[in-house]
Amino acid sequence: MSDSPSAGSETPPRTEGPKPRVSVVMATYNRLTLLPRLLKQLATQTLPPTDYEVVIVDDGSKEPAAGPLAELAQELPYSLRVETQKNAGAAAARHRGVLAAQGEVVIITDDDMQVPENFVQRHLEQHPPGSRNVVLGRIDPDPAILDMPLFERWYAYLHDRLAKRLHEEGAHGWNLYTGNVSFRREDYVAVGGFDPNLKQSEDIELGIRLEKSGCQVRFCNDSYVLHGSDHTSFEKWLARAHRYGIMDSRLSERHSDVPQVDPWRMLFEMNALARPLLATAVALPGPTKPVTDALMGVARLADRLGLNQVAFKSTSVAYTMEYLRGARAEAGSWREVARRISRYREVAASGGFLAQQGAGKDSSGAS
Template identity: 85%
Template structure:
């Protein structure tokens, strides 16, 4: 456990009166080839360097980041702070970073992102004094997205769709993602922060608690990052989908009043043509594995033929099949599967009725 560079090579220690207004926090794991790019972009911000700091938590990288970042800090105008921990997952690393941060406003981003020069300024502007906002920024595609695997381009496609929806309909806690989000540190601490026991979806779970505590979740289209990834393994991508199914199941047990995070919603929200495949993945998790692989083979073929729409839809179905296998594994028994599906239907019906309540009052002329 260690604290790394606190500022540039010759920068004097800061007094309490010189505390930064903003802390940019990121976890890193085996990303020394990408991380310096982001840290140098953060050096070119429109906000004065004294107004922000950057906190990096190395989550047990095979090649420790602290030494190289100590050297990099000599050329950076802002305070760069580094902490190192044994590998405990991104949630634990981000939580440690937020607790160690000194700014009133915390921005969280990922180590494979790129940011524009007004990135920190845009987020800070969304947090006027006295506000309790959680601000989601836009995630755009890396300029090199066309060179990335199909599943990474599919993620970019989903980010684009989500940004349009959040811009039109507004955001909620269950939309929170750690690639580009900001909040007040005191609000984070008050709700307990990230849960390190969740190895996926810890961001969504935090967002739900922040919203339930009274924070207003907002989407800021102007606060954008560029997302590029070094993920290349299809097998790891499928394993990630499986973990999300497990973790979202645990998440929905905690927040059964939020049907938007229940994994069983996919049986009802996906295209009707895909539902039989999803159902068979739940009923026969093992035997239908080859179906998922065949779907991805068809997706790659469509991609090579320039049929992006078909490729993305096939990828969505393949991902969701593995996601529901994870939910099925977490449920254990058929009886428990039936209970969870019934609970989702009930929670969804209640949420739908609640969303209609204001219009009913308006139609009755009531205040």
């Protein structure tokens, strides 16, 4: 894949000395107030500052980040590169950042994260010479999580459950997330990088291609970040769920041998009590929208009463209803819905990609 189509201003990297061993890459959009916190935390790393650099790609923020960050760069011990492009989406921005990176190992994180002092070193340790690892780190909630909306606390709950599962069972490409991941730059370039045509789930799609190319996907429980959020709109949260249903449908068409990313799996994996609601959201997408709103009303009430499990489970069902509405919209006809569900069941029964790789073996490892 080519670089981002719309180049803009950039802050050139420092040229003196050897190339860094690691590049920390992040995309940013309208979060200039949050960036200095993360950049200053990256300045206190246990790894010598000559061993790493930071590459930021501003994806068309209303207030460009390049100017203020150029001033901050003078106070930082490591090389900071800032590039600016017209708004093209996170995938295009991250792709541009990885191509600009000079390190052999690339770490990707988000602009609303916080990192400990050993963050970069922990990732680097997971990439010994000759390895082809893709390393997922843990995502823990920001200490201010209790002040955030219910749907953001639900995300934190899901991250915690995922971390436990990956630590116990190992990781795969479809688990990849851009909040805390590292890989060798040459492996990224070899598979073509992020697909900018996927406005969501581009991280999972990249992870699948990396694993199919022979990379070993690992989970490192010690490489953690703290995730906060400035999202407050319930309507935008639901719209995001809808888009994920659309994008995961396209992802599944591309990787039909990976049932773990097929959106129709939700009809079979969710709690049996929730399945009738999910089925009605597919059968009657419009008329059942008030049901989704009512579910979130139940979730908020449970949250106020301190019934966390009820609140989170109700939120999960509401999210999945909207997610499947997106998958239903992407499928179009009932015939196509039936075809995709049938294909999912067939591939899931056969084991899909895992069966092709000698199923059952956990080659990913965990540390």
